[in-house]
Every structure is written in structure tokens, then in C-alpha cells.
Amino acid sequence: MIGRLNHVAIVVPDLPAATATYRDTLGARVSEPVDLPAHGVTTVFVELPNTKIELLHPLGEGSPIARFLEKNASGGIHHVCYEVDDILAARDRLKAQGARVLGDGEPKTGAHGKPVLFLHPKDFCGTLVELEQA
Amino acid sequence: MIGRLNHVAIVVPDLPAATATYRDTLGARVSEPVDLPAHGVTTVFVELPNTKIELLHPLGEGSPIARFLEKNASGGIHHVCYEVDDILAARDRLKAQGARVLGDGEPKTGAHGKPVLFLHPKDFCGTLVELEQA
Structure with missing residues (x-):
């Protein structure tokens, strides 16, 4: 079901500073x-030959990543994003297997203008997983 | 300098259970x-079209990932691995810019039989970075 790793x-x-680290160092x-x-974030895209790293910083009040930064003052890996061909079919397959989809279960428009969903970290090896329709 | 994302x-x-999650779910x-x-680990490789996910579990006494698992009982993302063409040149460039290379600074043979180094998370956005000579 999952295809490419879209980004980390x-x-x-x-x-x-993070941009300089990736660009200069x-x-x-x-x-x-x-x-x-x-999305409550400012993003810098790091383009690698086979995928992307997305550097995220909170934007505005109530950013969904503000709490992560409070708990991880130096920053850290927040999620991985896998591509799927059909996000509704993927969601239904996951739910049928007992996996928890975050929010109301309806895809939102993600950072790349495509439908996305997030999956519960406890169901995926402690890892927050984003699915993006390719 | 860095090339492909070799793995997460x-x-x-x-x-x-993690293997079943990636394979079946x-x-x-x-x-x-x-x-x-x-390396003190047992690994399952998840093959994606553009990169790999490596599922790691401690093997034997004194595994380098045992403490991570104590702190993250559900598991979690441990590191990202970027490919470089020349690991000694990469190391020297990083050190010249003040980045900390872990251990004694000499490349070890990694999980794929190639020379690898690890970089200090505090110098790389809270992220443990492995470099592997491609």
C-alpha cells in the first residue's frame, strides 16, 4: 500500500539556523x-536526490508543533510521510485493521496541496505517520 | 555534500509486531x-520505492539502542542516514565547521558493510544523523 517516502x-x-546547518554544514x-x-508552520524544504527533509517551525498561535518544541527544545524528528495512491482506500483499510486515524478521519489538504491524513503513533512503532495521496 | 536519504x-x-505493522497494515x-x-541490533528492512525504513531492536547486552527504548517504550524514530561520496572528506568538512562527530571520529563499518559515522544530535536540529559512504 504505502509507496515513496515523501518526506521526513x-x-x-x-x-x-537549521537552514544554515543543512545548506552550509x-x-x-x-x-x-x-x-x-x-498548518501553523513555516517550512524550509531540503531537497535530496530521492526525497525531502522538511524543517518545520511554529507559525502563529496554537501551532500544532508548539508542544513538541516545548518537550524537545533542540528540535527533533516529528513525523514521516508515506505516499499512497488512494487516501480514502488507505484510510478504510487501516481502520478495518484497527489502526487509529487522527482527527475526524477526513483527509485535509496538506503542505503540498494534496490530501493527507495522520495516523496514531502508538499504532505505528511510536512514530507519527502522515499519509499523502500521491 | 549530502546525497540520498539512505534510510530512516x-x-x-x-x-x-512492527514487521507485521509495516507488512500487513x-x-x-x-x-x-x-x-x-x-552493532547490537536486529534489523528488518522495509523497502520503499525510493529509500528504506530500518526497524531496529536491541540484540545482546549493551545494545546502543537499549537506552532509547527505555526512554521511548513505544519505540520511535532513532536516526536518519544520509549518503556521502567520501566519508573522510565529509568528516573533515564537518569538523572544520565545528560539528561534533561521535566516538573517536574514525568511520566504522555500518549495517550495509560501508563506512559510517554518527553526528551529534545537538549540532543537527536535535536529530541523530548517520553518514554512510555511498
Whole structure:
């Protein structure tokens, strides 16, 4: 069912510093920061040859990643995102197997303008999993 | 400098259960478990079209991931591994920029039989980074 690893998301306390780390220290290609107010994050995309790293920083009040940063002051890996062909079929298959889909179970529009869902970390090896319709 | 994302490593408390989650629930292709006594882990490789997920479980006494599992009973993402063309050149560039290389700074032979190094999480956005010579 799952296809490509679309991205690994890393929450960072200082987005310019993290961008410099990936660009200058690790020598990767990075994007300009992109504000995503609907998601409560500012993102910098690190382009690797086979996938992306997304550096995330809270944007505005009530950002969904604010609490993660409180608990992980240096930042840390927040989630992995796997691609699926059909997000509703994927959701229904997962639910039929007892896996918990976060929120109301309806796909939202993700950072790339595509339908996404998040799965409960306790059902996936302690890992927050995002599914994105490819 | 960094190239492909070689893998994401996820430490899991129950390797057969985690394998079943990735194989049956998420529908991915998974390997048989592979014991790596020199690394103190048993690994299952999850093959995605563009990269790998490595499920890790402690093997033997003094496994380097035992403490992680004590702190993260449900498991969690342990590290990301980026490929580099020349690991000694990469190390020297990183050290020249003040980044900390773990251990004695000499590459070890990693899970894929290639030279690897680990970088200090505090210097890389709270993320343990492995470099593997491609």
C-alpha cells in the first residue's frame, strides 16, 4: 500500500539556523522559508536526490508543533510521510485493521496541496505517520 | 555534500509486531530479520520505492539502542542516514565547521558493510544523523 517516502519532518527551534546547518554544514539544497498559516508552520524544504527533509517551525498561535518544541527544545524528528495512491482506500483499510486515524478521519489538504491524513503513533512503532495521496 | 536519504531508522519494542505493522497494515515489502551482533541490533528492512525504513531492536547486552527504548517504550524514530561520496572528506568538512562527530571520529563499518559515522544530535536540529559512504 504505502509507496515513496515523501518526506521526513524535523521540528526546529531556529529556522534560519537549521537552514544554515543543512545548506552550509551539510551542503544540501534548501528552499526559501514558506509560511503555511493553515498548518501553523513555516517550512524550509531540503531537497535530496530521492526525497525531502522538511524543517518545520511554529507559525502563529496554537501551532500544532508548539508542544513538541516545548518537550524537545533542540528540535527533533516529528513525523514521516508515506505516499499512497488512494487516501480514502488507505484510510478504510487501516481502520478495518484497527489502526487509529487522527482527527475526524477526513483527509485535509496538506503542505503540498494534496490530501493527507495522520495516523496514531502508538499504532505505528511510536512514530507519527502522515499519509499523502500521491 | 549530502546525497540520498539512505534510510530512516525506527527503534521498536517488538520486532515481529512492527514487521507485521509495516507488512500487513501498511502493505510494504519487508525483509527477514537480520542479526547484526557487531552493532547490537536486529534489523528488518522495509523497502520503499525510493529509500528504506530500518526497524531496529536491541540484540545482546549493551545494545546502543537499549537506552532509547527505555526512554521511548513505544519505540520511535532513532536516526536518519544520509549518503556521502567520501566519508573522510565529509568528516573533515564537518569538523572544520565545528560539528561534533561521535566516538573517536574514525568511520566504522555500518549495517550495509560501508563506512559510517554518527553526528551529534545537538549540532543537527536535535536529530541523530548517520553518514554512510555511498
